[in-house]
Amino acid sequence: MAVDKFTIEDLTRILREAAGADEGVDLDGDIAETDFEELGYESLALLETGGRIEREYGISLDEDALAAARTPTALVDLVNAHLAAAQAV
């Protein structure tokens, strides 16, 4: 997919598809800096989310980097760095 920007809205959509949403959490609220664990997503949910992002955006995320991205902002930045690198080629 030819996109130059991955947004937090893209992420919350994919999170919902991949793993649903915890009943006590508003994904449309101010979650940018909230740890994924507090949002109710364990490592497997993030693995599934990462896999869906890779499929949809045609990129390959490093496993360690994915595990190190503990907040929505960190994951959005990680994806955008890959998108920028792919477009620079």
Place this chain on the structure above:
Amino acid sequence: MTEVVVTGLGIAAPTGLGLDAYWANTLAGVSGLGRVTRFDPSNYPARLAGEIRDFAAEEVLPSRLLPQTDRMTRIALVAADWAFADAGVVPADLPEYDVGVITASHSGGFEFGQNELRALWSKGGQYVSAYQSFAWFYAVNSGQISIRNGLRGPSSVVVTDQAGGLDALAQARRQIRKGTSMVLAGAVDASICPWGWVAQLTSGRLSERDDPARAYLPFDDRAAGHVPGEGGALLVLENAEHARARGARVYGVVAGHASTVDPAPGRDRAPTLQKAIDHALADAGAVPDEIDVVFADAAAVPELDRAEAEAITKVFGPRGVPVTAPKTGTGRLYSGAAPLDLAAALLAIRDGVLPPTVHTTLSERYELDLVTGAPRRADVRSALVVARGQGGFNSAMVVRAPR
């Protein structure tokens, strides 16, 4: 020895979701068998099933659980909720190491696995769900129920086909005798999907008839295999003292159990179903005369019907005890069948009534007092449930009225 009682029933069957709907339909002789709707069965030799028709997982389970659960797990999670509610228990209020979960499973989460295998084959490995790592697995119902309810007591899964439903309850009784206060135990199976269907067809025991009223006829001269179903029951088993201390309503006592394995085919040793029944009675300290009803395994394969009828007749005498098989209305639920029969046995004790076997006309070959046509009034103090699994597994359990 520690007495183990049943204080909660969670039922999900083709003939009813929830205890009251299931029991009313079972007594009325309602059949839940029909043509498969979950996939197009036209090209398969077997086309009938007992399907649960009105289960909407997205209305009763959090969205977090939906991407990671097979149908059998979704139904099990809801049945577990019902069992705890029926027992008057809020799991989160109990000490977390005091409550365990022990289920049986026939095949694991086949429909989930089928979808992921299809994704692997048609699109590639990166399209396979990360949740495939556990969603298909035999133990997943025990795991998901434990996680959802915060239970950390002894948990496991038993895999002995249809006999497993009783073996799981027996394992729960063992754990309670060892000191756990409460165990949620039983089984829910559901694999009515093309992959699950093909696997089931390999047994050679599925009925290939198209008339739901003539397809699953145990102990009938026309017996020609069974109709598969989906569902089962989860029961709250509890230390009797613990139940008494909290003023719980008690359905009955898990009084006796035994399981046996048949000799390999071709050996000249006799099959061991009767031994399972004898030992279950002995374990309960019961003589055959004390048993007021037998819930039969009811395979509807002529040689298996003959073996079961002979075992029952040898223990109880010709027409010596009422026998019934309400699973004729649900289809065989694999591991889910025997816990559902045990729940029905406890409801028979509660209400003083034996549910009928539907569709079957008793063959003259069998000297059984089969309850057919209509429910039968009876004072039920003790009941025997029999379950057999493919591969030679036999299991028998005795339940008694509460004191």
